[in-house]
Amino acid sequence: MNSEMHLHYFTTQKDFPFFIQYGHHDENMFLHSHADFSELVFVLGGYATHIVNEEEYSIKKGDVFVINENTSHSYKDPHHFRICNIMFQPDYFLRDFGDIKSLPGYHSLFVIEPALTQQNGFQSRLHLSPERFEEFDHMITRIHHEYVSHPAGFQSMTSGLFLQMITSLARIASDDRREPNDNTVSLANTAAYMEYHFREDISIEDLASMSGMSSRHFRRVFHDIYGTSPLKYLHTLRIRSAARLLRSTDLPVTEIAIRSGYPDGNYFSGKFKQLMGMPPLKYRNQHTHKA
Secondary structure, three states, rough: OOOEEEEEHHHOOOOEEEEEEEEHHHHHHOEEEOOOOEEEEEEEEEEEEEOOOOOEEEEEEEEEEEEOOOOOOEEEEOOOOOOOEEOOOOOHHHHOOHHHOOOOOHHHHHHHHHHHHHHHHHOEEEEHHHHHHHHHHHHHHHHHHHHHHHHOHHHHHHHHHHHHHHHHHHHHHOOOOOOOOOHHHHHHHHHHHHHHOOOOOOHHHHHHHOOOOOOOHHHHHHHHOOOHHHHHHHHHHHHHHEEEEEEEEOHHHHHHHHHHOOOOOHHHHHHHHHHHHHOHHHHHHHHHHOO
């Protein structure tokens, strides 16, 4: 039987969707899925069998993986098995730090591989060398201490340390030389390119060619992984960038449109309203009023 877990089962801090804990498993762990959070897992010691969607895989010390929402998993046959679970909501931590998504390793480790795990089984994970393992073990210790001791400003400190951890993992995953699953590497590189070059005039045909796929196949694979079309993903990046500029500057809307990749101001205003629910000036006025 699969149990659906919610983040509020672990923490009552509604304004800070984060939880970290150490796990020492001597017995099998029940099958469960995550309703509203992602889970970053470090295997700190021993080994066990990881059951994902009824398939079994061996995991050991040094393995790192991410389980996103709606993927059933559990552990069995643990042997001196110790892990660290970090439960978090990605949008909360990355809403103002989108440059992390310009790393192909972020897309590979935190988006694509978890999606492929949900679809095709747990066939890939990051494995840390002994030297890197020690580095991340120290990071985990600092984050855990900050979170558990709750000193003044712990949310900011925890967030900063966690973003450092995510970025470090993404950099390692970007340089990782594992055999790719399906189109993992090419899609991760293309998604990272979109994050960095979204202001430019990019065609879906160019992105498909960059990925080594036909346009039709690229659209299908991208939608399967990201839950949206490549074109809508690009528009979302542009509009989020425009929203940040509207909130933080006094630049004219026409200038913001150009800086966000829209040379046509009318088209920009229509797309902004479509995605944000209101025209750009109204969005700016509402934000200014709240501030």
